[in-house]
Amino acid sequence: MTRDLFARHRAVLPDWLALYYEDPLEITHGEGRHVWDAAGNKYLDFFGGILTTMTAHALPEVTKAVAEQAGRIVHSSTLYLNRPMVELAERVAQLSGIPDARVFFTTSGTEANDTALLLATAYRRSNAILAMRNSYHGRSFSAVGITGNRGWSPTSLSPLQTLYVHGGVRTRGPYAHLDDRDFTDACVADLEDLLGHTRAPAALIAEPVQGVGGFTSPPDGLYAAFREVLHERGILWISDEVQTGWGRTGDHFWGWQAHGRNGPPDIVTFAKGIGNGMSIGGVVARAEIMNCLDANSISTFGGTQVTMAAGLANLNHLLEHDLQGNARRVGGLLIERLRAVAAQVPHVREVRGRGLMIGVELTRPGTDEADPEAASTVLEEARAGGLLVGKGGGHSTSVLRVAPPMSLTVAEAEEGAAILERALRSI
Template sequence: MSTELYDRTRAVLPKWLAIYYDEPIEIDRGEGRHVWDADGNRYLDFFGGILTTMTEHALPAVTKAVAEQAGKIIHTSTLYLNRPMVELCEQIAAVSGIPDAKVFLTTSGTEANDTALLLAASRNRSNQILALRNSYHGRSFSTIAITGNSAWSPTSLTPFQTYYVHGGQQYRSPFAGLSDGEFIAACVADLKETLDQAGGDVAALIAEPIQGVGGFTSGPDGLLGAFAEVLRERNILWISDEVQTGWGRTGEHFWGWQAHGSTPDIVTFAKGVGNGLSVGGVIAPAAIMDGLSANSISTFGGSPLTAAGALANLRHLREHDLQANAAKVGSILFDGLRALRSPIVGDVRGKGLMIGVELVEPGSGTPGTPSPQLATAVLQGCKERGLLVGKGGLKGNVLRIAPPLSLTATEAIEGLDILTAALEEAS
């Protein structure tokens, strides 16, 4: 650890920026599924910069595309024609599953969700939004207003009137223990009651198919589709926040919404498509996307540099069928984690290479008392053994495991062995 760099970080950056570990590390370089810190220590990366390094670190195709574009021109803005941006948007529209799709590129998932909210609020002339409990949609003023996780919502001041509905998770839900069909029916009844109480026109429901910051929680497959039936009867849009679930990470589908039997009106994305470059965006049918009545531009969204890199990354992902690899290698991790029978593991959940491990106080029953202390201890224990994982959940007691989608079976077993050792030590 560089004490000098840590001191400088704390002196010049806000104190509310979280930094992992008792002795924080400075990640100096990466290759494949591994990174090295400034002291030369090597780590197997099971978090990918918060699900952002989607394919692999220093992917040659992305590095080459960025270098070539940087040698030509780095920035122009949307005021000029931009070939890499158009080619990337064409590719995204083609794989989106959205009819008559148009794409608007941003620099982050937060900005993408901001744009989706603008489209929905403008279309329905309403500032009323439905969101799931335990959700997270970004760090801007508007996205904090629809975030259903108090740990990430620092102010009650809001531009939206937000109503939170059940369905974001099963493990700690008041409907836990119900069958999937009964759970969906209970959540739909809650949605209808909430809409009745809201009274006026509601613009949209925004939902993550699997909640990221919330600890990789979700309702059953089909839940959001059942919600969509109710929403469309009342002319309410469904926004699917795919910032973490998109691009094949769940293994079974390219988008998280595809597990729910209905198509959303708007899809937002970011993180993985750029493989570390600042790329996000919104996908919507032309009838919705073209609905704004004022002019707009994006200074940095879809820059030639980031679009070229993202396009190379998306092509690599599809050509190497990394979605199928996520399903195959993810099953190794799921099977191993579910076989542990650890007294501190309350739940193992997720899909593909998006795995949450909820840690609880041993002997505290079901669902168990959340233990953020144990999660911190396991996070630290993994790091000391050469593995990087993430942490989340409302109480900070969930391990978040999300390696690059090119993870090999050998690396999965290696990471599983380290996780097992760290869990045994903590328990």
């Protein structure tokens, strides 16, 4: 049955639509931190639909909210007052930390980042954007144009002039040998030098932890230091929180808070986990920025009632059950467990991350050369052992991405680590 579905998939969908595994997997249902395939096999899910199943599969509060809202009305567009949209916007604005915040809902992180770029360039009257090397911001034409990861950028054409900055990857590049303070100083000096050779850009867009890039991040405080340089020149700071938002990093509710000594970003984008599988993205910005557009606009599907109901229920569950605290506690244990394993596996260059956002980078032993074949082997072996993980990395897909639902238990973390250890030892 699955092979027949695979053949049908290949007959009607694009060749560039990636699938995991030599024998692709059809997931039919899930519960908690587990999913099942069409053959009835059960898996511990350590990737959550690319960090999208944030709380749990089939979370009762969310499924109940979706069913009840669908029984009333599913959708009406932004041309009409929408109570669930207003209620979720109020919660997001309050949680964002941005003063006088306004919220615009989209259907994805790509669309959220696209909107943030529109706002920043219109507000600043500049089409130049600063972005981080090794970054990823989505699949739209403008988002691809600022993506600093060659593996996810299929064209050099862009409506924007993009200038790439050092700093998103701590352990690679020309400053990797420096300590954290000197690393930050060198990146700031690079930024200042870059700005001296170009007209003032509209904004810097940056992921606090680079997701597709392999869960890499700079030292805490780097973007705060960047903010000082940017603020002097009126350049905006956009924090792409599509993967880092809602407490996934454990230490902070938003990834930018590790860099927040000078206050919040001018614009925050979000998506993925807030809908727990429903299509929600969005942008938060100060009113003067959000309201700078001088033309009419709507969002046909952004903020639709059924997705807003899901987002409200999911956010309430996350806050009431302190899933940020759970991500910090269980994620910390899982990172230490994986680091102990890595010390005995020559292919593992580094285990990094924070909270339940963990990267395991694989290289050829004794070198810094990426080993995507090893990553593929581990992915397959983990699946055979009953565990689903992801892949990523700017230096080819050689980083295993571990990001389970934030309700992960200690016992499930230990079970997943044991399966991943066996998979890593099989290389």
